[in-house]
Amino acid sequence: MHSSKAIILSIATTDSGGGAGIQADIKAISATGGYACSVIAAITAQNTQRVTAVHLLPQDIIRAQLDAIFSDLPVAAVKVGMLGGADTINLVADALEAYRPRHLVVDPVMVSANGDILLAPEAVDSLKQRLLPLADVITPNLPEAASLTGLPVPASLSEIEPLIGALEALECRAVLLKGGFLQQEPRSPDWLLHNGEVRCFDTPRVITPNTHGTGCTLSSALASYLGQGLELELAVASAKHYIEKAIEAGTRLKIGQGRGPVEH
Ligand code: PLP
Numbered sequence: 001m002h003s004s005k006a007i008i009l010s011i012a013t014t015d016s017g018g019g020a021g022i023q024a025d026i027k028a029i030s031a032t033g034g035y036a037c038s039v040i041a042a043i044t045a046q047n048t049q050r051v052t053a054v055h056l057l058p059q060d061i062i063r064a065q066l067d068a069i070f071s072d073l074p075v076a077a078v079k080v081g082m083l084g085g086a087d088t089i090n091l092v093a094d095a096l097e098a099y100r101p102r103h104l105v106v107d108p109v110m111v112s113a114n115g116d117i118l119l120a121p122e123a124v125d126s127l128k129q130r131l132l133p134l135a136d137v138i139t140p141n142l143p144e145a146a147s148l149t150g151l152p153v154p155a156s157l158s159e160i161e162p163l164i165g166a167l168e169a170l171e172c173r174a175v176l177l178k179g180g181f182l183q184q185e186p187r188s189p190d191w192l193l194h195n196g197e198v199r200c201f202d203t204p205r206v207i208t209p210n211t212h213g214t215g216c217t218l219s220s221a222l223a224s225y226l227g228q229g230l231e232l233e234l235a236v237a238s239a240k241h242y243i244e245k246a247i248e249a250g251t252r253l254k255i256g257q258g259r260g261p262v263e264h
Contacts, residue, residue, distance in 0.1 A: 013043065014042075016046050028242070041084060141215060190202075210253055246262040
């Protein structure tokens with residue numbers, strides 16, 4: 001007898017250190033019960049300390065990967081992560097408009113927590129114009145939300161309100177705003193903006209240096225749960241639970257000299 005799994009596609013970039021990017025996506029999708037496949041948009045030379053090189057793949061190779069997958073695999077959900085530049089954003093948006101996957105999570109990756117630039121700043125407009133309108137949900141962290149809205153990065157919880165208002169004005173179907181960058185807060189809140197309502201998902205903050213790849217992991221787990229049929233709020237709650245457990249488990253790991261990965 002055959003059994004099947006929800007096929008979850010990550011369109012993103014590799015992390016040679018194994019903690020973030022496509023490597024984190026595949027681990028998170030597998031651990032949450034999906035079948036992971038991937039379109040590699042770019043390659044990074046990277047470890048737990050820094051990104052030392054980025055190579056954007058040729059457009060025809062990215063297009064060929066997309067066509068190979070969509071012409072054969074019944075993709076249940078797509079997660080888009082680091083794409084690196086405007087040409088790739090346009091190409092991926094064209095493909096998503098043509099293939100229309102049932103669920104689309106867009107992680108608007110721009111800068112790593114170590115400060116490495118992961119999207120050319122001039123490509124932010126393409127991201128806003130081409131990819132955000134296609135997404136069921138976008139998952140910005142606070143600096144990414146600030147960049148998308150033109151507002152300053154909030155320094156405390158009291159500064160979140162205007163950012164939430166500006167994100168609602170972006171006309172995305174849903175936004176999961178991640179509050180993890182508010183390091184001094186005792187809790188780690190995320191806010192789901194959906195159907196004119198704001199729901200806060202609040203978990204205790206785990207104090208650890210091992211948070212490399214947390215954004216990739218959360219957005220992949222979310223795509224995985226959506227692809228397996230969970231409705232948005234339950235998929236967000238489940239993905240938040242998954243990343244919380246992965247961060248807790250990661251506190252016991254010592255991998256590399258810098259910000260180590262979470263444990264899947
Ligand atoms: N490298 C790649 C390929 C990524 O996609 C990302 C985030 O999406 C990062 C690095 C940055 O991860 P972090 O900020 O969690 O270290």
